[in-house]
Amino acid sequence: MAETVIELIRQNKMAEAKKQLMDMNVVDIAQLLEDVDSEKMLITFRLLPKDMAADVFSYMSNDQQRYIIESITDKEIEIIINELFLDDTVDILEEMPANVVKKVLKNTDEKKRKLINHFLNYPDNSAGSIMTIEFVDLKKEMTIKDAMKYIRETGVDKETIDTCYVIDNNRKLEGILPIRKIILSDENVLIKDIMDTNFISVKTLHDQETVALIFRKYDLLSMPVVDNENRLVGIITIDDIVDIIDQENTEDFQKMAAMEPSEDEYLKTGVVTLAKNRIVWLLILMISATLTGGIIKKYEDVLQSVVLLTAYIPMLMDTGGNAGSQSSTLIIRGLALGEIKLNDFFKVLWKELRVSILVGVTLASVNFLRIIIFDKTSVYVALTVCISLFFTVILAKVVGGMLPIAAKKLKMDPAIMASPLITTIVDAFALFIYFTIAKILLGI
Amino acid sequence: MAETVIELIRQNKMAEAKKQLMDMNVVDIAQLLEDVDSEKMLITFRLLPKDMAADVFSYMSNDQQRYIIESITDKEIEIIINELFLDDTVDILEEMPANVVKKVLKNTDEKKRKLINHFLNYPDNSAGSIMTIEFVDLKKEMTIKDAMKYIRETGVDKETIDTCYVIDNNRKLEGILPIRKIILSDENVLIKDIMDTNFISVKTLHDQETVALIFRKYDLLSMPVVDNENRLVGIITIDDIVDIIDQENTEDFQKMAAMEPSEDEYLKTGVVTLAKNRIVWLLILMISATLTGGIIKKYEDVLQSVVLLTAYIPMLMDTGGNAGSQSSTLIIRGLALGEIKLNDFFKVLWKELRVSILVGVTLASVNFLRIIIFDKTSVYVALTVCISLFFTVILAKVVGGMLPIAAKKLKMDPAIMASPLITTIVDAFALFIYFTIAKILLGI
Numbered sequence: 001m002a003e004t005v006i007e008l009i010r011q012n013k014m015a016e017a018k019k020q021l022m023d024m025n026v027v028d029i030a031q032l033l034e035d036v037d038s039e040k041m042l043i044t045f046r047l048l049p050k051d052m053a054a055d056v057f058s059y060m061s062n063d064q065q066r067y068i069i070e071s072i073t074d075k076e077i078e079i080i081i082n083e084l085f086l087d088d089t090v091d092i093l094e095e096m097p098a099n100v101v102k103k104v105l106k107n108t109d110e111k112k113r114k115l116i117n118h119f120l121n122y123p124d125n126s127a128g129s130i131m132t133i134e135f136v137d138l139k140k141e142m143t144i145k146d147a148m149k150y151i152r153e154t155g156v157d158k159e160t161i162d163t164c165y166v167i168d169n170n171r172k173l174e175g176i177l178p179i180r181k182i183i184l185s186d187e188n189v190l191i192k193d194i195m196d197t198n199f200i201s202v203k204t205l206h207d208q209e210t211v212a213l214i215f216r217k218y219d220l221l222s223m224p225v226v227d228n229e230n231r232l233v234g235i236i237t238i239d240d241i242v243d244i245i246d247q248e249n250t251e252d253f254q255k256m257a258a259m260e261p262s263e264d265e266y267l268k269t270g271v272v273t274l275a276k277n278r279i280v281w282l283l284i285l286m287i288s289a290t291l292t293g294g295i296i297k298k299y300e301d302v303l304q305s306v307v308l309l310t311a312y313i314p315m316l317m318d319t320g321g322n323a324g325s326q327s328s329t330l331i332i333r334g335l336a337l338g339e340i341k342l343n344d345f346f347k348v349l350w351k352e353l354r355v356s357i358l359v360g361v362t363l364a365s366v367n368f369l370r371i372i373i374f375d376k377t378s379v380y381v382a383l384t385v386c387i388s389l390f391f392t393v394i395l396a397k398v399v400g401g402m403l404p405i406a407a408k409k410l411k412m413d414p415a416i417m418a419s420p421l422i423t424t425i426v427d428a429f430a431l432f433i434y435f436t437i438a439k440i441l442l443g444i
Numbered sequence: 445m446a447e448t449v450i451e452l453i454r455q456n457k458m459a460e461a462k463k464q465l466m467d468m469n470v471v472d473i474a475q476l477l478e479d480v481d482s483e484k485m486l487i488t489f490r491l492l493p494k495d496m497a498a499d500v501f502s503y504m505s506n507d508q509q510r511y512i513i514e515s516i517t518d519k520e521i522e523i524i525i526n527e528l529f530l531d532d533t534v535d536i537l538e539e540m541p542a543n544v545v546k547k548v549l550k551n552t553d554e555k556k557r558k559l560i561n562h563f564l565n566y567p568d569n570s571a572g573s574i575m576t577i578e579f580v581d582l583k584k585e586m587t588i589k590d591a592m593k594y595i596r597e598t599g600v601d602k603e604t605i606d607t608c609y610v611i612d613n614n615r616k617l618e619g620i621l622p623i624r625k626i627i628l629s630d631e632n633v634l635i636k637d638i639m640d641t642n643f644i645s646v647k648t649l650h651d652q653e654t655v656a657l658i659f660r661k662y663d664l665l666s667m668p669v670v671d672n673e674n675r676l677v678g679i680i681t682i683d684d685i686v687d688i689i690d691q692e693n694t695e696d697f698q699k700m701a702a703m704e705p706s707e708d709e710y711l712k713t714g715v716v717t718l719a720k721n722r723i724v725w726l727l728i729l730m731i732s733a734t735l736t737g738g739i740i741k742k743y744e745d746v747l748q749s750v751v752l753l754t755a756y757i758p759m760l761m762d763t764g765g766n767a768g769s770q771s772s773t774l775i776i777r778g779l780a781l782g783e784i785k786l787n788d789f790f791k792v793l794w795k796e797l798r799v800s801i802l803v804g805v806t807l808a809s810v811n812f813l814r815i816i817i818f819d820k821t822s823v824y825v826a827l828t829v830c831i832s833l834f835f836t837v838i839l840a841k842v843v844g845g846m847l848p849i850a851a852k853k854l855k856m857d858p859a860i861m862a863s864p865l866i867t868t869i870v871d872a873f874a875l876f877i878y879f880t881i882a883k884i885l886l887g888i
Contacts, residue, residue: 023642027662152628161624162606162665179623180605184596198467216690218471219683221606221665238682239663242689246660249693250777256697257773257863258766266778267788271795275802278770282807285766287814292758300751310747310754311740314871315733317758321765322702322729322864326722329701333694334710344711351715358719363726370731419701419863420766427758 002032009036009044018047026052030059042071054083061268062095069100077107085159086112087132087240090119094129127211128204130244131225131234134159138166140174140192144185151182160237163222166195171231173201173224201226204233208244213338215241252336256329256418258285285424292427299435302444308377309438312385315367316434320392320426323359325419327352327400332414335404342409348401356397360390384438392430399425446476453480453488462491470496474503486515498527505712506539513544521551529603530556531576531684534563538573571655572648574688575669575678578603582610584618584636588629595626604681607666610639617645617668617676645670648677652688657782659685696780700773700862702729729868736871743879746888752821753882756829760878763807764836764870769863771796771844776858779848786853792845800841804834828885832878839877840870 001024008017021029021044029048033041033056045068048056057065057080069077081089081104093101093116105113115133122128136158138147147164155161164182166175175195185194201224202211215223215238225234251261258281262269296303303310331348334340340348364386371382400422404414438444445468452461465473465488473492477485477500489512492500501509501524513521525533525548537545537560549557559577566572580602582591591608599605608626610619619639629638645668646655659667659682669678695705702725706713740747747754775792778784784792808830815826844866848858882888 025642025644025662148627155624155628161627179627180599183592183605183623183627184599198469200469216686218469219686221682238665238686242660242663242682242686245686245689246781250781253697253700253773253777257769259770259773265783266774267784267791267795271798271802274795274799275806278767278799279803279806282763282766282770282803283810286759286763286807286811289759289762290814292762293755296755296758297752300754303747303754304751307744307748308741310744310757311737313754313757314736314740314761314875315730317761318733318736318864318868318871319726319730321867322726323722325701325863326703326726329697329703330710333697337690337694339709340711347711351711351718354715355718355722358715359723359726362719362723363730366727367730370734419769420762423765424762427762431758 002028002035006032006035009040014043014047017044021048022052026055027059029056030064034061034064038067042068046072046076050079051083054080058084058088058092062092065092066096066100069096069103074103074107077104081108081112085132085134086115086119087130087159089116090129093120122204125208126204127202127206127208127225127236128234130208130211130240131204131236132159133234135222135224135232135235136161136164137232138164138177138191140166140168140190140195142191143187144182144189144191145187147182147191148187151179160222160235163235165224165232165235166191167232170229173199173226173230173232175199176224199224202236203228209248211236212241212244212248216245217338248336252332252415255413255415256332258282258416258418258420281420285420288424289427292424292431295428295431295435299431299438302435302438302442305444306381306438306442308381309384309434313431313434316385316388316392316430317423317427319363319389320396320430321419321423323356323393324396324400324422324426327355327397328404328418328422331401331404332418335408335414340405342405345402345405348405349398352397352401353394356394359397360393363393364390380441384434384441387441388430388434388437391433392426395429395433396422396426399429446472446479450476450479453484458487458491461488465492466496470499471503473500474508478505478508482511486512490516490520494523495527498524502528502532502536506536509536510540510544513540513547518547518551521548525552525556529576529578530559530563531574531603533560534573537564566648569652570648571646571650571652571669571680572678574652574655574684575648575680576603577678579666579668579676579679580605580608581676582608582621582635584610584612584634584639586635587631588626588633588635589631591626591635592631595623604666604679607679609668609676609679610635611676614673615675617643617670617674619643620668643668646680647672653692653780655680656685656688656692661782692780696776696859699857699859700776702726702862702864725864729864732868733871736868736875739872739875739879743875743882746879746882746886749888750825750882750886752825753828753878757875757878759811760829760832760836760874761867761871763833764840764874765863765867767800767803767837768840768844768866768870771799771841772848772862772866775845775848776862779852779858784849786849789846789849792849793842796841796845797838800838803841804837807837808834824885828878828882831885832874832881835877836870836874839873840866843869843873 005017005020093104134157136151136155151161162179164177166177168174175197176199177195181194200214200218204225204227222235222237224232225236227233247263254261260277262277331340367389368382368386371377371385403417407414407417449461449464477488537548578601580595580599595605606623608621609617610621611617619641620643621639625638644658644662648669648671666679666681668676669680671677691707698705704721706721775784811833812826812830815821815829847861851858851861
C-alpha cells in the first residue's frame with residue numbers, strides 16, 4: 001500500500017494520494033514520507049488535515065521535522081504546535097538547533113511558551129523531561145455525574161483519560177481514579193468515596209530508569225509526577241516508558257561492548273561518529289593489554305624452554321574472558337532489573353564461587369583428556385594447562401560477579417564492568433597463574 | 445511499612461496486620477509474603493478478601509503459588525481461579541507441575557477448563573500464549589447509549605475497557621473503539637460511525653517478539669488477536685508486552701555472553717542449573733580455541749626466532765575481539781529493534797569497512813609510537829605488530845557486522861553471533877595475519 005501511495009505522489013496525483021493516506025495509520029504515513037523527496041514530502045504533508053498532520057509530524061525523523069519547520073509558515077507552525085501534546089513538543093525541540101526552536105517558540109502563545117521553556121529545563125533522563133500535562137484533573141467533591149460531564153467537556157485534548165487525577169485547590173494530589181471505575185459507578189457516588197488514595201507517584205527529578213522500574217513492578221499504564229510540595233505537575237504514560245526501556249537497554253548493550261552509548265540508529269549515524277564512539281575504549285583496552293604483554297616478557301625464559309606452552313595461551317585467555325563475561329552479564333542484567341541489590345554482594349560471591357568450581361572442574365577435565373589424547377604432550381604440560389584453566393575460571397567468575405556490584409556501590413554504571421574490561425583484567429591474571437604453575441610443575 | 449507488617453505477622457497480631465495490608469498495593473503484599481514462613485504466609489493469604497487474594501496470588505513467585513495451591517481447599521482454588529484473568533491463570537499453570545495443574549483444572553467449571561486447555565496448547569512465545577479473553581465486545585448497530593449500558597453491565601470482569609472491540613455475529617472483527625471516543629461522543633451516535641476500521645491485528649501463531657515490535661511502532665496499549673478467518677479470539681495488553689520486552693532483552697544479553705537463556709532470576713536459580721547453562725558454550729568455544737593454538741604450533745619456528753612477538757599476541761587478540769564485538773553488538777541490537785533489515789547487508793558492509801579503516805589507522809598509529817618509544821624494539825617488529833593490528837581490526841569489524849545478518853538470513857538467532865564467537869573466529873585469523881606478516885617483514 002505504501003508503495004502505491006509513494007508512486008502516486010511521485011506522479012503528482014495528489015488527490016488520489018490524499019484519499020489513500022486518509023485510510024492509513026499516521027506512523028506508516030510518517031515512514032513513507034521518508035522515501036519521497038523533500039519538496040513532494042512538504043506538499044503531501046500540507047494536504048493532511050491538521051490533527052492528522054500533527055500526529056504524522058510527531059512520528060517523523062528529526063531531519064524531516066526540521067525541514068518542515070524551516071519551510072512552513074508561522075501560522076502553520078502555530079497550528080501544529082497547538083495540536084501536539086506538550087511532551088512530544090518538548091521531545092522534538094530538544095533535538096532541534098537553536099534557530100528552529102526560536103521559530104517554534106515565536107509562534108506559540110505566551111502561556112504555552114513558558115511551559116515549554118520550563119519543561120526544556122528539566123535535566124535529561126529525569127521524570128520531568130518525559131512527563132506531559134494533558135491529564136484530566138477532578139475534585140473530590142464531584143459526583144460521578146459531574147466528573148463525566150467535566151471529562152466530556154475537557155477530555156478531547158488530553159493525552160490519556162484512562163486514569164483521572166483528583167487534586168485539591170492547591171493542586172495537591174489527593175487520589176487517582178481509573179476511568180473504568182468512573183464508568184462502572186452509579187452517577188450519584190462521590191469521587192472521594194471511590195478514588196484510590198494509596199497511589200504511587202514520582203518527583204520531577206527522579207531518574208527515568210527508576211520510573212521505568214516502578215511502572216514494571218506495579219504494571220502501571222500511567223503515573224503522576226509531583227513537586228516537593230506534593231502538587232501534581234504532570235503525568236508519565238506507558239508509551240514513553242516503553243521507549244525508555246528500549247533506550248536504556250540499547251545503552252547497556254553498547255556500554256557492555258565498550259562503546260560510547262548513542263541514541264541514534266546505526267544506519268542513520270555517520271562513519272566518523274561511529275568510529276569516534278568506538279575508538280576511545282579500544283585505545284584504553286589496547287593500552288591495558290600491554291600489561292599482559294609485560295607479563296609474557298617477564299616470563300620469556302619459561303616460554304623459551306617450552307615453546308609449546310604458547311600454543312595454549314589463546315585458549316586460556318578466551319575461556320577466562322568468556323567465563324567472566326557470563327558472570328558479569330548476569331549480574332549487570334540483574335542489577336538493571338532490580339533483581340539483585342547492593343547488599344546481595346556476598347550471596348553473589350558465594351554463588352559464583354560454587355558455580356565456577358563446577359564449571360572449572362568440567363572444563364579442566366575435558367581439556368586434560370583432549371590434550372593427552374590429541375596433542376600427545378607430556379602429562380606435566382597437560383597438568384599445567386588444566387590447573388591454570390581451573391583457577392582462571394574461578395578467578396574470572398568471581399571477578400565478573402563482583403565488579404558490577406562494586407561499580408554500582410561506587411555510583412558508576414555497572415554496564416562498563418562487562419566482557420571487554422573483565423577480559424583484559426582476567427587475561428593478565430590468567431597468564432600470571434599459568435607461568436607460575438609452569439615454573440613449579442615443569443621445574444623451569 | 446512492609447517491615448512493620450512482617451513483624452506483626454511474626455507476632456501473630458493478625459487483625460492489626462490485616463488492617464495494614466488492606467491499605468497496601470497487591471504487588472508489595474506479594475513481595476512481603478516472600479519473607480514470612482510458609483505457614484504464616486498461608487494464614488495471612490487467607491485473611492485477604494477474595495479479589496485482593498487473587499491479585500496478590502498473580503504476583504507471587506512460582507514456589508509460593510505452588511505451595512498455596514497444594515495447601516488450600518478445592519473451594520478456595522475455585523474462588524481464586526474465577527477471580528484471575530485467563531492470561532494470568534495460563535501463565536501460572538505453565539510453570540506448575542502436572543499434579544498442581546490437575547488440581548486446579550478439577551476445580552474449574554467445564555467451559556473455563558476447555559478454554560484453559562486450549563490456551564495452554566498455544567506454542568510458547570506465540571501471540572496466542574500471551575493473549576487474554578476478558579475484553580469488551582460491541583456490535584456496530586449499537587448506539588453510544590447502548591454501548592455504555594452494555595459496558596456498565598459487563599465491564600467489571602474485563603482486563604481492560606480502554607479499547608472496545610466491534611464484532612459481527614460470526615465474531616469477525618470489524619472495528620476497534622477507544623473508550624475515550626465512546627465517552628466523548630453523543631449518546632445517539634452509532635458505533636459503526638465512529639469505530640476505527642483501519643486497525644492493526646495479529647494472528648494467534650505470530651511470534652511475541654514481532655507483536656512487541658508492532659506495539660512499539662504504533663504506540664499501542666492493546667491489540668486484537670484474530671484467527672485465520674479473522675474472528676476475534678483474544679487481546680494482548682501492554683503490561684504483558686513490557687514483560688516480553690524485558691524477557692527478550694535478558695535472553696539476548698545471555699545469548700550474547702554465550703549462555704543458554706533462562707527466564708529465572710539469578711538469585712533464585714540453583715548453582716547446578718547456572719553451571720549447566722554456562723558449560724556447553726564454554727566447552728564449544730574452548731575446543732574451537734584449539735584451532736588458534738594449532739596456528740601458533742604451526743608457526744613455532746617464527747616465535748622461536750623472535751620470542752618477543754609472543755608478548756604482543758594478547759593485545760592483538762583482545763583488540764580484535766573488542767573491535768568485532770562492538771560491530772556485532774550494534775548490528776544485533778539494530779536487527780532486534782527492526783532498525784536494520786536483511787537487505788541492508790551491503791550498507792552495513794560498506795559502513796563497517798569505512799569505520800574499521802578509521803579505527804584501524806588510529807589504533808595502529810598510537811600503538812606504533814608506543815612500541816617504538818616505550819618498548820624500544822626494532823622498527824620491523826613494531827611494523828609487524830601494527831600492520832597486523834590494522835588488518836585485524838578491519839577483519840574483526842567486517843566479520844562482526846556480517847555474521848549477525850547472515851545468521852538472521854539462515855533463520856538462526858543473530859544474538860549468538862556476539863562477542864565470544866566473533867572473538868574465537870577473529871583470534872585465529874589475527875594470528876595467521878600476524879605470523880604471515882612477521883615472516884615477510886622479519887625475513888624468518
